[in-house]
Amino acid sequence: DYAAGHTWYSFYLSVVENDHAKAEAEGIKAIMLEPHYAISYHIIGLAYLAQRKFDKAIEQAVKAIDLDATLFLPYFLYGWCCIEKGEYDKAKELLTTSLNFSARHSWPLGFMALAQAQSGNMEEARSLVNEIIEKDKAQYFSCFGSVIGAAAINDIDLAIQFLEKGYENKDILIPIFAHLNVMPESLKNDERFLGFLRKYKFIE
Numbered sequence: 001d002y003a004a005g006h007t008w009y010s011f012y013l014s015v016v017e018n019d020h021a022k023a024e025a026e027g028i029k030a031i032m033l034e035p036h037y038a039i040s041y042h043i044i045g046l047a048y049l050a051q052r053k054f055d056k057a058i059e060q061a062v063k064a065i066d067l068d069a070t071l072f073l074p075y076f077l078y079g080w081c082c083i084e085k086g087e088y089d090k091a092k093e094l095l096t097t098s099l100n101f102s103a104r105h106s107w108p109l110g111f112m113a114l115a116q117a118q119s120g121n122m123e124e125a126r127s128l129v130n131e132i133i134e135k136d137k138a139q140y141f142s143c144f145g146s147v148i149g150a151a152a153i154n155d156i157d158l159a160i161q162f163l164e165k166g167y168e169n170k171d172i173l174i175p176i177f178a179h180l181n182v183m184p185e186s187l188k189n190d191e192r193f194l195g196f197l198r199k200y201k202f203i204e
Contacts, residue, residue, distance in 0.1 A: 003034030011043045014050055015172065018179040023047040038067035042074045049182065054081040072102035080111055084182055088119035106132050110145025114152040114184065125153050133158075142166070144173045151187035159187055163196050178202035 010026035013019045027044030030037065045060030058081050064074035079094035092115050098108035109132050117125035129149045136146060143166030150159035166174050177183070178197050187193050197203045 003030045003037055003040065006030035006033065007037065007040045007043050010040075010047065014043075014047050015176045020047045020050045023050075036067055038064040038071050038074070041067070042071070042077055045074070045077050049077065049081060049084075050180070052084070052182065054085055057081050070101050072098045072105060072108065075101065076108045076111065079108065079115070080182070083111065083115050083118065088115050091115040092119075104131070104135075105145070106135060106141040106143075106149075107145035109135075110147070110149030110152070113149035117152040122153065125149075129153050129155070129158075136162070136165075140165070140169050142173050143169075143171050144176070147177070147187070148183065151184040154186050156187060156190050156192055160192050160196055163193075167200060174200075175202060 006026045007030040010023045010030065013023035013026060017023075024044060024047045027040060027047060030040040031044070034040065041060040041064035045057040045064070048054075048057035048060060058078055061074040061078040061081070064071060065078075075094045075098035079091045079098060082088070082091035082094060092112065095108045095112040095115060099105070099112065102108060109128055113125040113128040113132075116122070116128065129152070132146050132149050135141065143162040146162040147159045147166075150156070150162060163174065163177070177193075194203070
């Protein structure tokens with residue numbers, strides 16, 4: 001399936017290679033080949049998000065939702081964009097929908113914790129991170145949302161624990177932390193986080 005190939009190559013380019021312009025081009029190719037594949041719009045939306053083109057990312061998320069209203073990923077993407085824009089109530093609404101369609105996946109859980117923390121609801125944020133911890137004990141999920149949730153409540157030691165476990169489990173999203181420019185400042189500038197990236201040679 002050529003369209004799916006371009007879609008997932010686009011994802012690889014964004015996450016691993018940090019080449020968002022090329023990722024965007026590959027996503028456009030995928031959509032031209034198969035305009036009804038909702039994931040393609042989500043993936044190209046991630047490329048826009050990584051470039052801080054939030055309105056363009058939201059446009060892609062809406063297109064994905066129009067094609068598949070039960071797919072949790074575009075609600076997650078849209079909610080993440082709203083956090084970056086400071087629209088926390090809208091973010092919470094979208095992330096709630098993402099949680100409902102994903103059996104409370106750790107990605108929207110972590111970003112819901114971020115939305116709650118940044119809007120002043122730290123107690124609720126901590127409760128969500130506790131839920132992530134319990135889920136992580138039962139079954140490994142990609143550490144992406146878990147790390148963001150831990151950083152949201154300023155528990156950087158916990159964030160590093162999630163990163164270490166992610167590395168041990170060969171989590172494909174680990175490289176994104178080396179170049180992601182949309183993450184909590186408490187994590188981005190912390191020496192423990194930078195030390196993790198240096199230890200595994202994600203940065204110099």
